[in-house]
Amino acid sequence: MEMMLATLLVGAGRFINKEQLISELWAGVPPRRAAAAVHVYVSQLRKFLVSAGDIEGRAIVTRPAGYLLNVKPGDLDLHDFREAIRKGHAHQQAAEYEGALEEFERALSLVRGQVLDGLAEGPVLGSFATWVEEERLHCLEESVEARAALGRHREVVGLLYGLIADHPLRESFYRQLMLVLYRSERQVEALQVYRTAQRVLRSELGLEPCRSLRRLHQAILTSDRELDLSMAS
Structure with a gap:
């Protein structure tokens, strides 16, 4: 269920089709009744989200195209991470180095440990983990640039x-x-x-x-x- 939730979170706001979920959950070697197992996992995940506060059970949307996880702006650290990076770059380009450093440090504070540690085996989660790590390293480079520009x-x-x-x-x-x-x-x-x-x-x-x-x-x-x-x- 953790891998299912992680995959839907990475694709939050868009539909993830069943084939993608099967590939992600079983790394290209699915069991015979993989589609049925996906339905079971989704049902379990719905119950978990209801217990976590999704009282109306609307967090997961089911369509023939697949499943979509509804999230509000600001619900995910990922959104804040991207926004902090965007603001940091804007400050850096404007030679506003204090502001740039503050935003890059905010972005870095949102990455706590290895992303999806032990879960990133499939193509969706693996690509996402690689992307986050590259963005984190780029953030570190940019924060160094800002500190150097400030004479530190x-x-x-x-x-x-x-x-x-x-x-x-x-x-x-x-x-x-x-x-x-x-x-x-x-x-x-x-x-x-x-x-x-x-x-x-x-x-x-x-x-x-x-x-x-x-x-x-x-x-x-x-x-x-x-x-x-x-x-x-």
Whole structure:
């Protein structure tokens, strides 16, 4: 029943057909009476939602096309997560870095632990979990940009070292750390970060750092004055 509820929540506001639910619940290897089992799970879920406050039993809508979960705006953290990201980007583009940081931090606070841990086996939930994690990492990158723009370099350095330890293959974190260290007059350390990235990527993937990271490395070696003006790309 948990997987059924999770699938309907991810698709809240639109119909999920029975074939999608069967694929999600049994990972492509359904039992003989899968359609009947779906009906049973939906019935159990309705009873659970009634006990949780859906007194009129209208949370789940049934149609020939499938099932739809009715939710109101603001009922799901997902809606707030998307809205915080949207506002954060708008503030960032307007160079309103305090506002941007506040919104990105609000978005990050809504992601508590691994999304759908143990449930994301099917295509719908698996894709959703991957999307949330990518958005979370992008939020972290944007929050680092906002902090750096506010001159909070010492705070950013510590944060980025931790992020690199958790995500050693994400080159954007190396790039951000190299630039912040360089702008803090720690050129030697910035170059050491590049060598670390190079070693890790060679060891784990058999690859060299991406083009933007190599360009930043070269710019730091030559003390390119443009590094003091804008983020390397």
